[in-house]
Amino acid sequence: MALWPKIEYGQANARVRAVYDDIRAARNTDYVNDIWKVPANDPALLERSWSQVKAVMGPGALDPLTKELVYVAVSMTNDCGYCVGTHTASARAKGMTDAQFGELLAVVGLANQLNKVAAGVQVELDEKYRSGGNPLTPPASTAAAR
Known part of the structure; x- marks a missing residue:
């Protein structure tokens, strides 16, 4: 059970509605997942979280x-x-x-x-990994013998 109640669109303040509207527009749907409705109890948390999702899960x-x-x-x-x-x-x-x-x-x-x-x-981490080398690269002596 969630520690906070879900904030539905009709109960939401203007800040929360703006995020809900952005979620709907970004996803081309009228549905807002519960993962957004519960943190909506703290509008700053909701805004920050949605902003991170757009930045990280967007094109890249x-x-x-x-x-x-x-x-x-x-x-x-x-x-x-x-x-x-x-x-x-x-x-x-x-x-x-x-x-x-x-x-x-x-x-x-x-x-x-x-x-x-x-x-x-x-x-412990292999020396090659610590120094940024590629452990899959054969040692110079092996490569020269080829």
Whole structure:
């Protein structure tokens, strides 16, 4: 149960309505998700959060589906069922296939498992990673022998 009530459009003040209107316009819908209606109890939080979503999830170097897949993966790791559900739906709308979703689940599971192993045995980062090198590049002696 949410700690704050949902603020519906009819109950919202002008600041909150402006954000709701922007959400509707940006998404070309009349629907405003509950993730916005609860933080609307603090208009500054709502404005800041929506502004960040537009900046980060908008056009950029990563394509929209990749951004959604990353969001789903992080949400799984953070145990945010709401975010997993909404961003999985968004990823599907952007073209995610069942095979991609299955592979995403496998990658998230593997990363969680091996992250715990690395943390548990306290593996230090390889020198090549610390110095910005590419550990997949063969050493000079190996490359010269080719």
